[in-house]
Amino acid sequence: MTERPYHHGNLRTALLEQAERTVRERGVQELSLRELARDVGVSHGAPRRHFPDRQALLDALAEAGFARLGAELRSAIDGAGEDFDARMQAVATAYVQFATRDAALLELMFAGKHRDESGTLHAAAERAFGVMLELIDQGQVEGALEHGEPERVGLVLFATIQGIAALVNGGMVESEQRDGLVADAIAHFLRGSHAVAR
Amino acid sequence: MTERPYHHGNLRTALLEQAERTVRERGVQELSLRELARDVGVSHGAPRRHFPDRQALLDALAEAGFARLGAELRSAIDGAGEDFDARMQAVATAYVQFATRDAALLELMFAGKHRDESGTLHAAAERAFGVMLELIDQGQVEGALEHGEPERVGLVLFATIQGIAALVNGGMVESEQRDGLVADAIAHFLRGSHAVAR
DNA sequence: CAACAATGTAGACGACGACAACAATGCTGT
DNA sequence: ACAGCATTGTTGTCGTCGTCTACATTGTTG
Known part of the structure; x- marks a missing residue:
């Protein structure tokens, strides 16, 4: 029953990795912060702590x-x-x-x-x-x-x-x-x- | 008080022209069907008669x-x-x-x-x-x-x-x-x- | 002039990005 | 050890968007 800890530990990196996968497979247009959050197993507001907005994520990418x-x-x-x-x-x-x-x-x-x-x-x-x-x-x-x-x-x-x-x-x-x-x-x-x- | 007629008359062309303007000024990303409809003075569902979806408009463009x-x-x-x-x-x-x-x-x-x-x-x-x-x-x-x-x-x-x-x-x-x-x-x-x- | 096709309207749905208020956790100095 | 604070994540909300459906208006054709 390993409960997922409140803190992900390395969310920023995980987001970037998953984002790169998604971009490669479905293109930039299809990249959604909320879906990204779901994929990584985190709430839809969490990415905001690491990327103020969508563009910031794209820049990091x-x-x-x-x-x-x-x-x-x-x-x-x-x-x-x-x-x-x-x-x-x-x-x-x-x-x-x-x-x-x-x-x-x-x-x-x-x-x-x-x-x-x-x-x-x-x-x-x-x-x-x-x-x-x-x-x-x-x-x-x-x-x-x-x-x-x-x-x-x-x-x-x-x-x-x-x-x-x-x-x-x-x-x-x-x-x-x-x-x-x-x-x-x-x-x-x-x-x-x-x-x-x- | 010239009432706007129910039928625009040349909606398809008007949409394309306005779309090209918007794309030039603010980029593809910023192009929204609903805003386009507003700019042209038509309801948000109207463009659908001429372009089944957003991509169809982009193709025409x-x-x-x-x-x-x-x-x-x-x-x-x-x-x-x-x-x-x-x-x-x-x-x-x-x-x-x-x-x-x-x-x-x-x-x-x-x-x-x-x-x-x-x-x-x-x-x-x-x-x-x-x-x-x-x-x-x-x-x-x-x-x-x-x-x-x-x-x-x-x-x-x-x-x-x-x-x-x-x-x-x-x-x-x-x-x-x-x-x-x-x-x-x-x-x-x-x-x-x-x-x-x- | 009565159907019918074409065109536009209105409302709904789910998804999204952005934001704010709040909660859990980690860290630091004492 | 622990109080206080910063960091990180959660939840709920707002406005906008694309798409879909049901319906209204207008143009056209037989």
Whole structure:
């Protein structure tokens, strides 16, 4: 008869975990604070202690998403050896994989726009994308990329990757074509870069 | 004392127009059927005669969006003369302008994914993107683009453009940089294409 | 002009997010 | 040990929403 204790003990974490599951399975739209509370076995008012309103929960979810994305990108680079092109392929593939596996979560992360700008969310985003900037930097040092601010050349690259993810998630590209398209895009990008400098 | 007639006369259109306004100003999330009905001066049950549920209204909104997008792309190409590169720049800029001016609407159009696949919505989308495919075709004929299925090379290009729009809408790129970034991306893309075929 | 279809109204239901008042539990200083 | 306070959870309420059903009004057609 183990009575459920009055205090959950780790409600915040439990809510975030269940929320991430629900978002992945049914989308952001379907996420309800009350259902979340029921799933975790707590009253409908309890989540309020940890998240003042629904948006706060979504923000926390996005922040966790950035942390995980950053880790996956880092891991992809580390597993790709020293070669710049290989690293680029790896990180792009990893990004698109994340974006298609957790499409709703990514949407959440990008929906930020009109908010904070100074909060922990923004910081988490910068940390995640820092991984890519470092890679760009390596590319410039090795001469594989034209010089200039890493952000400038990086933006075009990042846009391409992000766009592929959007296409796949929008159903305009079949999942099987996904990684091939990424490879094409990266190859195309690098070709455009090499051709110049010299 | 002009009494409002029992029959609105053109409720469907009025709803769509007001809905588009609201979506542009406050986002999809904020769009409420009941508020819409109030704005248009009709009872809360009336919209149901024209849109079985909220999603049906959103679909109709997306369809109208595709029609407008297609028209804007077409118009951009027509106004850019015969030169392929100029046309490419023009269509890309027009797309990104649409995407940033009506970000919420575009989100709506892309959210389609898990639906119809055979409805008028899908057809409207294909019509809009057909404009770009024709342009790709011209590029291949003129030798500015590598050959192959227009969709394959076109996808990379489209992904890049779409990605730039996502970055701007996500607040990671300032609006002032927008058109410059597009120009960069297109130039970069064409460079990668030219260098090869020979 | 009498049916019938199309369109709009009114009321109800359950679910939701937000809020406030209250209760149980944990913690801290003495 | 324990009183006082902060933290965390519960319960009830409010207004809004989407959806559904029954009904009223208007337009149309034979």
